[in-house]
Amino acid sequence: MEHHSEGSVSSDTHKRKKCCNRHTSNQIQRLEAVFKTCSYPDEKQRLQLGRELAMDPTKIKFWFQNRRTQLKTQNERDDNCTLIQENDKIRSQNKAMREALQNVICSTCDGQKLRIENARLKEELVRVSSIAAGYTGSSSTLPNVPYQPAGLSHKEKSLMFDIATNAMQELIFLMETNEPLWMKSNNNGRDTLNLETYETMFPRTNNQLKNPNIRIEASRKSGDVIMNALTLVEMFMDPIDFVEQHKWMELFPTIVTIAKTIEVISSRTKDGLDGSLQLMYEELQVLSPLVPIREFYFLRYCKQFEEGWAIVDVSYEFPHNKHFASKFRGHRLPSGCFIQNMPNGKSKVTWIEHVEVEDRNPVHMLYRNVIYSGVAFGAEKWLTTLQIMCERIASYLMDSVIPSPDGKRTMMKLTQRMVTNFCESINGSASHRWTTLSTLNEIM
Secondary structure: OOHHHHHHHHHHHHHHHHHOOOEEEEEHHHHHHHHHHHHOOOHHEEEEEEEOOOOOOHHHHHHHHHHHHHHHHHHHHHHHHHHHHHHHHHHHHHHHHHHHHHHHOOOOOHHHHHHHHHHHHHHHHHHHHHHHHHHHOOOOOOOOOOOOOOOOOOHHHHHHHHHHHHHHHHHHHHHOOOOEEEEEEEOOOEEEOOOHHHHHHHHOOOOOOOOOOEEEEEEEEEEOOOOOHHHHHHHHHOOOOOOOHHHHHOOOOEEEEEEEEEEEEEOOOOEEEEOEEEEEEEEEEEOOOOOOOOEEEEEEEEOOOOOEEEEEEEEOOOOOOOOOOOOOOOEOOOEEEEEEEOOOOOOOEEEEEEEEOOOOOOOHHHHHHHHHOOOOOOOHHHHHHHHHHHHHHHHHHOOOOOOOOHHHHHHHHHHHHHHHHHHHHHHOOOOOOOOOOOHHHOOO
């Protein structure tokens, strides 16, 4: 009985101690009120609270520590909930944007049907414009369609091959030879052609340089391009007819306003584009209506060498072509580029521009120095434009904002159309008529 009595006493003592460890509601309210104003009370404040609440200052210290830990845990839990809600919101927005992008770019559309319909509409526009021009007596607002021969005979094609082969040999020689054929300019350091040496090496039977209005523009420039050699060659030799736009034109929107393949004399073979020959037409521009465009019929010939690819352009004169009457008289001597692959995915491009120009009309004073110095259509202008366009293409391909390949292609086409439309609207092409508003624009 005594043992049972001692056990009961011990149990009652434990219950009393446990009850003594609990804080009353008044104590908790007072501690919470102090915690809101000061979560780190010093020893003096704890002693004062102890006397006021009849509590041990050590217990008050532990209560504040536990309360701070509890508050920190609660804040972290609230922050986590907020972050989860924000993450879910961003996921929903991302999903909605992807669905909207898929609706805009329909992968199931038949691109071939769209191109055919586009071609039909263009033909209809040309027909209606021609009819309207007949009634109004005004010229069509569309660009002049280049003269296309009814058919090339075997003899004409053989002649074209001979012209292209000789032009390729001359271009390679101009690429590999320095002094005395090429001289460094003292003014700007550019490569300039020594005309006397050139005429000695490549005499011409129908030399028209005796005409005082005829001059020679010749330049050479080398540089690296962010695109591999084969891709560049394929874009240069892209055989597009009158309906579609030439990919080569897309590389030079500020220089080339029209580029058409009239006839493919020799297309790609089992060896690729090696030996490909095309008869083409082009219009070259300066971004101003004060400068007339330059028009050429020319042969483009592609040849692969051990060191890289060579592409040569040389003018071709139709013997009985009266349909083509240009205000600009020019002859493209062997010009073009040599493209070498680099180990870093780039290409080294050496460009040569060699043109015989007859200035039938005086050049506007604002552009006289640019035109006569050869800068406007020189090799440096062509190469710099190519470098800029290839950098732009590379930046689009690496862009992570639009993850879809179709979306990137659509964006590239949109920006290309914007640049092309802008350049076409301010050049001196016959398809755009500009009116002089002031006598200040007259040639001086």
